[in-house]
């Protein structure tokens with residue numbers, strides 16, 4: 001593994017460390033960030049985990065989650081100050097710095113050593129020590145490998161193991177997606193030996209829905225779902241008022257897109273979500289349908305071949321039209 005010795009040297013004495021995760025952090029970003037924070041604290045580092053925006057409530061049980069500094073929740077000055085004072089900044093689970101939102105320029109201009117740990121493809125050259133492995137199913141999987149390579153696995157306790165397991169379980173769709181490899185299962189076996197209670201993590205993440213979320217799913221299936229069989233495509237659209245009607249919280253619409261991909265014959269699925277300031281898109285595919293490239297081409301986004309996201313500043317109706325234009329343009333690939 002490249003960069004291992006410089007990383008070992010960097011963390012060999014106590015430092016002021018900031019760990020950043022992407023906006024709307026998912027279980028992989030937050031779990032990896034919190035797992036790394038807990039590990040570094042055991043080596044007497046001063047560590048803060050910073051997120052640009054809130055994480056979903058179903059992750060609030062992750063050890064250390066309550067201490068995450070959420071920049072958008074009145075913590076802008078504090079976040080910026082922590083970044084400016086840091087000796088080391090870790091960037092966890094994101095390929096381009098713009099996913100840090102308003103923290104981006106502060107991180108970019110900081111004199112700290114920047115360490116990237118990520119599994120997304122990118123052309124961005126940012127970072128002093130870059131650990132990027134696009135074959136890793138999750139950034140959490142890659143972090144565990146780094147911990148082993150550093151010879152620090154004895155520090156992995158149950159809490160850290162469960163943080164990393166949460167990231168791997170969700171990024172692989174519970175070991176269903178094509179990113180799941182023999183190495184993924186080996187890492188998970190190690191995490192279980194370190195005490196991870198996999199049934200508990202699964203229950204806390206997947207069986208922790210409020211009733212509104214379920215009722216909204218029923219509504220969305222009936223009134224917000226479009227299937228385009230000639231294009232092997234299906235999508236949900238969500239209007240801004242739906243969030244109020246169903247009292248939806250951050251994360252409550254996660255998983256919707258997977259319902260669309262679950263329909264027989266569908267190879268491309270989307271959730272098109274109208275928010276107050278923009279329309280956000282979650283894209284999923286199966287097989288050789290490169291939704292990360294399409295997200296980049298049409299919606300200023302990116303991600304993995306089978307799971308990507310992006311944004312549109314058009315109206316919801318215009319965004320849907322643009323999405324259907326995309327589908328038309330890619331018809332040959334979708335139906336081949």
Ligand code: 5GP
Pocket residue numbers: 096120281282283300301302303304307308309310311
């Ligand atoms: P989700 O649909 O779950 O929000 O995101 C799926 C994948 O797409 C994740 O790997 C995430 O990193 C990536 N992704 C989501 N939104 C964006 C975006 O706006 N820009 C980029 N570059 N990637 C995104």
Ligand code: MN
Pocket residue numbers: 028029093119138139171
């Ligand atoms: Mn990830």
